[in-house]
Amino acid sequence: SAINFLERLCLTWMFFFMMCVAERTYKQRFLFAKLFSHITSARKARKYEIPHFRLKKVENIKIWLSLRSYLKRRGPQRSVDVVVSSIFLLALSIAFICCAQVLKGHKTFLNAAYNWEFLIWEAALLLFLLRLASLGSETNKKYSNISILLTEQINLYLKMEKKPNKKEKLSLVNNVLKLSTKLLKELDTPFRLYGLTMNPLIYNITRVVILSAVSGVISDLLGFNIRV
Numbered sequence: 286s287a288i289n290f291l292e293r294l295c296l297t298w299m300f301f302f303m304m305c306v307a308e309r310t311y312k313q314r315f316l317f318a319k320l321f322s323h324i325t326s327a328r329k330a331r332k333y334e335i336p337h338f339r340l341k342k343v344e345n346i347k348i349w350l351s352l353r354s355y356l357k358r359r360g361p362q363r364s365v366d367v368v369v370s371s372i373f374l375l376a377l378s379i380a381f382i383c384c385a386q387v388l389k390g391h392k393t394f395l396n397a398a399y400n401w402e403f404l405i406w407e408a409a410l411l412l413f414l415l416r417l418a419s420l421g422s423e424t425n426k427k428y429s430n431i432s433i434l435l436t437e438q439i440n441l442y443l444k445m446e447k448k449p450n451k452k453e454k455l456s457l458v459n460n461v462l463k464l465s466t467k468l469l470k471e472l473d474t475p476f477r478l479y480g481l482t483m484n485p486l487i488y489n490i491t492r493v494v495i496l497s498a499v500s501g502v503i504s505d506l507l508g509f510n511i512r513v
Contacts, residue, residue, distance in 0.1 A: 304413050307368045310360055311420040317356045318427035324349070325433055340437040341444070346461050350468075353428060369417060376410040379403050434466045 323329035330337035340346050383403055387394050394400055441459045445452050 303368050304372060307365050307372075308413070308417060308420070310365045311417055311424070313360055314357075315420050315424045315427070317359060318424045321353060321356055322427045322430055322433070324352075325437070339440075340434070340462065341441065341455075341458060343458055343461050346458070346465060350465060357428060372410055372414060376407060376414060379407045379410070383407065429469055431466055431469060434462050434469075438462050 320333060320335055323333055323335060324337060325340060327337050338345050338348070340349055383394075383400070386397075386400055386403075438459055441455050441462070445455050448455075
């Protein structure tokens, strides 16, 4: 029993240590995204002591897109995504096991000690996933903020009226801004769950398996069939 307890303690510590590393990486990504969103604002750039430039030249837009791509790739990517995917799969597996146990006998579900252990693990993993999902969602909002490009387009239109002699040059910059807006919209991957990178296989398993299990549990508890 003592060896079994020590093994569980060590495995739990290692697992939650990896989750803390993943959360730290997500916090760094959010910080980079937050500072990046302030680059084009003179007031916010002065407040956070970061460089400032406007997207009124093609060269500036090119630098802005390159900096965005660099910051999104900065830091560990694949290893953190593997940790987050493993957490999600573990939470999914525990939820499936709990649903199966409830379907087997919901009146005796809480009588077994291992079911309580499953519930504690599931609650801890869900809280951690909600934290990562919140950070990931906020980071995506910062990087996919199209309002920055739209604001720059409005400024260009106003400048065209004031300086008609530079209309051709400003029109070129405006076209580049429009293409950049379309590019940012196309880069959003469909396999994201509140900012968490999702493998297509995991995405499909989530939709089919867990929803079917939840549907079976609800149907068993309520006494009539429900399709989720």
